[in-house]
Amino acid sequence: MTIDTLKRFLTFSFFCLAQALFFNRIQLFNCAMPLVYVYFALMFPRNHSKWSSLLWCFAMGLTIDMFTNTPGVASFSLTLIGAIQPYLLELFIPRDAEEDMKASASVIGWGKFTTYATIIVLLYCLTFFSIEAFNFYNWQHWLQSIGGSAVLTLILILSLESIRK
Numbered sequence: 001m002t003i004d005t006l007k008r009f010l011t012f013s014f015f016c017l018a019q020a021l022f023f024n025r026i027q028l029f030n031c032a033m034p035l036v037y038v039y040f041a042l043m044f045p046r047n048h049s050k051w052s053s054l055l056w057c058f059a060m061g062l063t064i065d066m067f068t069n070t071p072g073v074a075s076f077s078l079t080l081i082g083a084i085q086p087y088l089l090e091l092f093i094p095r096d097a098e099e100d101m102k103a104s105a106s107v108i109g110w111g112k113f114t115t116y117a118t119i120i121v122l123l124y125c126l127t128f129f130s131i132e133a134f135n136f137y138n139w140q141h142w143l144q145s146i147g148g149s150a151v152l153t154l155i156l157i158l159s160l161e162s163i164r165k
Helices: 003-021 038-042 050-068 073-092 110-133 139-163
Strands: none
Touching: 003 038, 003 050, 038 050, 038 073, 038 110, 038 139, 050 073, 073 110, 110 139
């Protein structure tokens, strides 16, 4: 087991426990819930293999599904993010960047990182709440859930990014 795999496993465990024990209990205005584990999918480096990031994202989603009783919703949504993340990351980094570069605000800048994180979080929340609702009968609550959770998640991700080395 390499050091990188061990660090990734510890990060995986931290986000799973934080979401299950703390963030799942927070629900603002009965619609906004922080989904901070999406940050795990944002942290994959540029040269990380696509199949490995898909497996890690699927495992994270499956673990979150077990803790939150949302069968398959988080695993599908996070696997989709894991499939899109490498291609989206290429849009925000310079072409001559290092092969093992990680997406962080200190490397690509706060503006680009915020845009990158916003796209990922909005796509995740849109997928997650669309599958969870499975109909658009109460579309106002659906939009409030997507918007509120995306804003709350983005604030937490940017806060974590500001304290990350």
